[in-house]
Amino acid sequence: MTATVRAALRQLADGSASAASLLASCVERICNPGGEGARVFPHGVSMAACKQARASDLMREYGVAGPLAGVPISIKDLFDVQGDVTRAGARMLPEQPAAADATAIARLRTAGAVFVGRTNMTEFAYSGVGINPHYGTPRNPFDRAGERIPGGSSSGAAVSVSDGMALAAIGSDTGGSCRIPAALCGIAGFKPTASRIPLDGAVPLSPSYDSVGCLANTVACCADIDAVMAGEDTTPLAPVPLAGLRLAVPSGLVFDGVSDEVAGSFSRALRQLSAAGARLQDVHFGSWDHLAEIGAGGGLVAAEASAWHADLLTAHADAYDPRVLSRIRLADAQRASDYVRMLARRAALCRQADAELAGFDAVVLPTVPIVAPRIADLDDDEAFFRVNRLLLRNPAIANMLDLCALSVPCHRRGEAPVGLMLFGRHRADRRLLGIGMGVEAALKR
Numbered sequence: 001m002t003a004t005v006r007a008a009l010r011q012l013a014d015g016s017a018s019a020a021s022l023l024a025s026c027v028e029r030i031c032n033p034g035g036e037g038a039r040v041f042p043h044g045v046s047m048a049a050c051k052q053a054r055a056s057d058l059m060r061e062y063g064v065a066g067p068l069a070g071v072p073i074s075i076k077d078l079f080d081v082q083g084d085v086t087r088a089g090a091r092m093l094p095e096q097p098a099a100a101d102a103t104a105i106a107r108l109r110t111a112g113a114v115f116v117g118r119t120n121m122t123e124f125a126y127s128g129v130g131i132n133p134h135y136g137t138p139r140n141p142f143d144r145a146g147e148r149i150p151g152g153s154s155s156g157a158a159v160s161v162s163d164g165m166a167l168a169a170i171g172s173d174t175g176g177s178c179r180i181p182a183a184l185c186g187i188a189g190f191k192p193t194a195s196r197i198p199l200d201g202a203v204p205l206s207p208s209y210d211s212v213g214c215l216a217n218t219v220a221c222c223a224d225i226d227a228v229m230a231g232e233d234t235t236p237l238a239p240v241p242l243a244g245l246r247l248a249v250p251s252g253l254v255f256d257g258v259s260d261e262v263a264g265s266f267s268r269a270l271r272q273l274s275a276a277g278a279r280l281q282d283v284h285f286g287s288w289d290h291l292a293e294i295g296a297g298g299g300l301v302a303a304e305a306s307a308w309h310a311d312l313l314t315a316h317a318d319a320y321d322p323r324v325l326s327r328i329r330l331a332d333a334q335r336a337s338d339y340v341r342m343l344a345r346r347a348a349l350c351r352q353a354d355a356e357l358a359g360f361d362a363v364v365l366p367t368v369p370i371v372a373p374r375i376a377d378l379d380d381d382e383a384f385f386r387v388n389r390l391l392l393r394n395p396a397i398a399n400m401l402d403l404c405a406l407s408v409p410c411h412r413r414g415e416a417p418v419g420l421m422l423f424g425r426h427r428a429d430r431r432l433l434g435i436g437m438g439v440e441a442a443l444k445r
Contacts, residue, residue: 005071005167005221006236012060012070019056019070019114022167023049026072026116029165036144036163040156041074041117042135048083052114059112067234068224069112074166076157077118078125079105079212080201088203089121089153091134092316102201104170104212104229111228116166119156123321125172125205126305126328128180128391129384130155131375133321140372141185142417148372151181151391157215158185168216168225174205174301176368176395178213179407183367183419188440189215190222191398191405192429196230204308206301208346209399219408219436226433237430239437243277248360251284254394258369261411265418266366269410269443273364276442280364287353291400294342294349298330303339306331323384346400350426353401357425362435365394367407367419394421404429406436410443 011017027045030037046052049072056070080086080098087093101109109115120135122128130152131137138159140148150159154171158181161169171178173191182189190213197212204210214225223237249270258266274280294300305328306313317325357363368391378384398405403423410420422439424432 003217005068005216005224008071008167012065019053019060020050022070023053023072023114023116026165029163030117036138036159037165039136039138040120040159040163040165042120043077043118046084046115046117049114049116056112056114066110066112068108068228071113071168072116072166073108073113073225074116074119074157074160074169075105076121076154076169076171078121078172078203079170081105081115081118084118086203088125089123089132089135090320092312092319098201100201103198105201107228107231108170108225111234116160119154119160119169121155121157122153123324124203124305124309125153125174125177126324127152127388128176128395129378129388130181131378131384137375142372147375149184149375149378151184151372153177154181154215158182158187158189161187161215161217168214168221170225170229171213171215172202172205173211173213173399174209175392175399178215179367179395179405179419179421180391182215182407183409183421184372184417186409186411186417187215187217188219188222188409188436189213189407190219190226190433191395192226192230193404193427194399194402196427196429204304206304208300208304208343211399219406219433219440222406223430223433223437226429230429232430237434237437239441240431240434241277242273242438242442245278245361245435246359247273247278247280248283248357248363249280250288250363250365251282252288254365254397256369257390258366259371261371261416262366262369262418265411265415266420269420270364272442272445273439281360283360285353285356287349287356287401288397290345290349291397294346294400297334297338298327300339300342300346302328302331303334303342323381349400350402353403354426357423362432363423365421365423367421368394371416371418398423402426404432406432408436408440408443
């Protein structure tokens with residue numbers, strides 16, 4: 001199967017592939033009894049996918065093709081798709097088909113994308129690990145025999161791309177939920193500035209931090225998908241040359257607990273970026289020192305999740321994943337004044353962070369400090385929550401400070417996947433994606 005969105009579009013344009021053939025290739029992988037299809041798509045292939053593909057091919061015959069016409073894309077089970085049930089990885093939501101598409105999904109549909117199916121996820125997107133006790137946990141593509149975690153919460157999204165079940169995947173990102181699984185599975189993952197893509201039609205976790213992101217095999221794929229969802233110019237983005245770029249390398253907590261594999265891959269990546277002409281500078285960001293103030297006691301995420309889940313908790317608390325439930329209930333100890341104070345403090349830190357970033361083109365840091373652990377090693381709650389905190393620590397900085405962020409693979413072929421993360425300033429999304437394309441090219445040399 002064609003590995004990138006742009007290559008697929010070229011094949012569709014020259015007739016060497018059709019939307020139907022691209023979809024058939026995805027479905028073959030999903031239905032492979034030895035693969036991860038049943039855990040990635042627990043509700044099966046979309047019943048409308050074949051019709052979408054046939055309609056796309058017919059429209060192309062008549063010279064009408066949107067910017068993503070015929071491209072097979074998976075949708076995280078957090079977003080409404082007209083006619084499908086949105087379960088958010090849980091068991092207690094009503095089995096009622098959505099009456100309309102979420103805004104981001106509607107834009108993809110208008111652009112001609114073919115929706116392969118709905119991907120598995122952490123229940124209600126509230127974990128960076130990717131384990132789901134209701135529908136199973138997709139295995140990381142690097143070590144299927146070792147049964148390693150895929151990362152979350154967009155677990156199925158990442159594996160759908162890594163295993164060729166889709167060319168790109170739509171996910172959400174509240175504290176790293178696109179970038180964590182992208183890093184652990186060896187693909188690219190993008191989190192936009194939160195306000196660029198409407199959240200309408202998506203089950204919320206924390207409206208203050210939620211954003212609609214994407215995962216794919218390349219940064220260019222992410223850029224193409226992101227442009228459509230943001231309702232922006234879909235002209236293909238070009239890489240930004242790295243020569244002379246000012247890249248900040250932050251000091252402090254983000255390097256605590258970094259494994260040997262991650263440290264080695266990240267150090268090598270920095271040398272490659274420097275060799276490509278980027279100017280690296282060690283920096284201490286004062287705003288980062290105060291993020292714990294808006295994360296205490298579950299922070300804004302727990303407070304906002306608790307408000308949305310209040311009625312469900314009253315009726316169905318026993319149906320929740322206990323680990324998700326415990327995180328929502330962290331908000332029980334918060335007061336209304338705590339929430340108001342955290343909102344105000346966050347706004348001040350966002351302003352401070354934007355000023356601190358003004359002198360740089362991007363920030364470079366490890367996406368997560370460890371490679372994917374084995375699922376069996378997280379059976380114990382203490383181990384699970386320790387790993388969850390580690391996985392969320394670095395990516396969540398971008399959500400808390402309302403930045404855009406991107407993870408690109410930086411490991412060598414055959415090694416455990418490691419992600420290099422880039423932060424860009426608020427609303428500098430297209431610039432960051434262009435820089436990411438340049439970084440990706442430098443790391444592949």
